[in-house]
Amino acid sequence: MSSRSHPAVHPLDVEIPQLTEPAAAAGAENDGRPDDRVRMKDIQGMPGTPTNLALRLFQFAFAAVSVSVMAATSDFPSVTAFRYLVAALSLQCLWSLSLAIVDIYALLVKRSLRNPRIVAVFTIGDGITSTLTFAAACASAGITVLIGNDFNNCSQNHCTRFETSTAMAFVSWFAVSPSFFLNFWYLASG
Amino acid sequence: MSSRSHPAVHPLDVEIPQLTEPAAAAGAENDGRPDDRVRMKDIQGMPGTPTNLALRLFQFAFAAVSVSVMAATSDFPSVTAFRYLVAALSLQCLWSLSLAIVDIYALLVKRSLRNPRIVAVFTIGDGITSTLTFAAACASAGITVLIGNDFNNCSQNHCTRFETSTAMAFVSWFAVSPSFFLNFWYLASG
Numbered sequence: 001m002s003s004r005s006h007p008a009v010h011p012l013d014v015e016i017p018q019l020t021e022p023a024a025a026a027g028a029e030n031d032g033r034p035d036d037r038v039r040m041k042d043i044q045g046m047p048g049t050p051t052n053l054a055l056r057l058f059q060f061a062f063a064a065v066s067v068s069v070m071a072a073t074s075d076f077p078s079v080t081a082f083r084y085l086v087a088a089l090s091l092q093c094l095w096s097l098s099l100a101i102v103d104i105y106a107l108l109v110k111r112s113l114r115n116p117r118i119v120a121v122f123t124i125g126d127g128i129t130s131t132l133t134f135a136a137a138c139a140s141a142g143i144t145v146l147i148g149n150d151f152n153n154c155s156q157n158h159c160t161r162f163e164t165s166t167a168m169a170f171v172s173w174f175a176v177s178p179s180f181f182l183n184f185w186y187l188a189s190g
Numbered sequence: 191m192s193s194r195s196h197p198a199v200h201p202l203d204v205e206i207p208q209l210t211e212p213a214a215a216a217g218a219e220n221d222g223r224p225d226d227r228v229r230m231k232d233i234q235g236m237p238g239t240p241t242n243l244a245l246r247l248f249q250f251a252f253a254a255v256s257v258s259v260m261a262a263t264s265d266f267p268s269v270t271a272f273r274y275l276v277a278a279l280s281l282q283c284l285w286s287l288s289l290a291i292v293d294i295y296a297l298l299v300k301r302s303l304r305n306p307r308i309v310a311v312f313t314i315g316d317g318i319t320s321t322l323t324f325a326a327a328c329a330s331a332g333i334t335v336l337i338g339n340d341f342n343n344c345s346q347n348h349c350t351r352f353e354t355s356t357a358m359a360f361v362s363w364f365a366v367s368p369s370f371f372l373n374f375w376y377l378a379s380g
Contacts, residue, residue, distance in 0.1 A: 079340055080336065080340055081335065131324075134321075134325070135328040138324070138328035138329045138332070139332030142271035142328070142333050143333060145271065146271065149270055184378070188374070188375045189378045
């Protein structure tokens with residue numbers, strides 16, 4: 001109230017109460033509880049939101065690029081870790097694409113996917129695929145560094161392609177982590 | 191009550207109800223709510239419990255064995271991933287040992303560590319160290335498999351020691367994961 005007595009000094013303080021007053025009045029009727037609850041459950045990034053769809057497409061795109069770049073090199077089958085990277089990131093591709101399709105369906109028919117059982121399935125799947133993707137990225141990174149820095153043997157190997165593929169795998173893992181932690185947080189708090 | 195009619199068969203069952211009855215009676219006065227809440231917060235494995243102390247010592251022991259076995263090989267500094275494994279698992283050792291000491295202190299003076307801020311610090315620390323440990327284990331595994339299976343060059347390298355060190359690093363990571371997820375769950379549900 002004291003700030004209202006100086007409208008010329010703090011002009012914003014006059015506007016904000018006018019905008020928030022109807023909401024505050026509506027919330028006051030039932031102690032503001034339902035308003036808070038709806039806002040907490042509608043976190044962007046949860047299954048069935050446009051942010052989550054964007055994350056899924058991001059994961060899918062980077063995993064697909066990683067697999068393509070690695071599979072395009074002629075000598076990747078000679079290294080176990082590179083074969084594993086192709087397998088793990090193909091799984092990541094399939095998983096992210098499936099969930100992107102589920103998200104598109106949920107957005108089109110305006111269905112909520114925030115059911116604890118569905119979210120538990122998504123969390124377990126995200127946990128498994130992100131662990132496999134991270135393990136593949138780390139193993140490939142170890143071998144890429146071994147070839148490039150320790151053996152100094154980049155002239156005979158496709159170092160740039162291996163590095164690109166590994167980097168894309170790490171980016172894909174970075175994109176899976178928010179999905180996993182948001183879903184896990186929702187499960188724990190719900 | 192039926193167990194009380196055979197004191198000779200189950201002598202322990204006679205003691206336990208006598209110890210828990212006052213607590214149960216106290217809980218019944220207010221619909222058992224506080225009792226449930228206390229039981230939920232007293233999950234074994236949370237900071238300041240004997241299970242958590244055991245987990246910390248387990249993490250510390252396996253990380254220490256992994257570092258020792260790797261550092262005992264003469265040629266580990268020639269491979270970047272093995273140097274990284276020594277660094278990451280030394281950090282894991284220090285972190286687990288520090289938290290084990292904190293747990294011992296909390297158990298001795300019977301202080302609860304279940305403060306959201308303390309648990310948040312533990313969760314972030316566990317998240318960082320477990321990610322580094324897992325990355326180091328995966329990179330070493332990739333290179334150990336490369337040397338052993340792809341190059342068939344175990345006669346000139348300490349394959350058994352590299353494998354042992356990698357396996358111990360994975361076990362240490364397995365022991366960090368429950369601490370991390372329990373703390374994260376506590377933070378989200380608290």
